[in-house]
Amino acid sequence: MSLLPLVPELLRQLFREPATNRFPAKYLPPSVTGFNRDVEAGRAAVVPPVPTPPRFRGKIAFDRDSCIGCTLCVKVCPAHAIEFLADVKKVRVWVDQCIFCSQCTNICPKDSLSMTGEFLLAGEDRYADDLIVE
Numbered sequence: 001m002s003l004l005p006l007v008p009e010l011l012r013q014l015f016r017e018p019a020t021n022r023f024p025a026k027y028l029p030p031s032v033t034g035f036n037r038d039v040e041a042g043r044a045a046v047v048p049p050v051p052t053p054p055r056f057r058g059k060i061a062f063d064r065d066s067c068i069g070c071t072l073c074v075k076v077c078p079a080h081a082i083e084f085l086a087d088v089k090k091v092r093v094w095v096d097q098c099i100f101c102s103q104c105t106n107i108c109p110k111d112s113l114s115m116t117g118e119f120l121l122a123g124e125d126r127y128a129d130d131l132i133v134e
């Protein structure tokens with residue numbers, strides 16, 4: 001097999017900016033918890049991530065006021081990440097269960113659900129406030 005057809009692409013890649021960066025630190029810290037402590041104390045800085053592209057599927061956002069409680073999002077969610085709150089006829093999204101498929105945002109008739117560019121969602125507490133959207 002000839003490699004000749006690949007040459008133009010190889011040359012293009014040589015001069016292209018990398019699509020990712022060294023995040024969150026330029027060099028791998030010896031200890032992540034030590035690195036976090038250094039960041040808090042101002043002794044180290046986090047290298048910001050590259051901007052997310054348009055239509056990136058990150059953390060769900062919910063516009064509670066426009067939600068009509070139709071439960072379509074609950075029915076299509078393959079991860080059972082959306083709970084219907086019958087007493088108030090609104091929904092709650094458990095972000096730790098979400099697989100970012102965007103089916104709920106596509107089906108919502110009121111555009112009450114949307115995907116944001118936020119993706120730094122790792123944590124130790126799945127019930128933390130920032131992992132519950134309601």
Ligand code: SF4
Nearest residue numbers: 077098099101102104
């Ligand atoms: S993005 Fe997918 S997994 Fe996440 S809440 Fe919506 S339907 Fe469920």
Ligand code: SF4
Nearest residue numbers: 067068070071073108
């Ligand atoms: S599909 Fe939209 S309007 Fe219906 S319950 Fe879900 S968020 Fe509310």
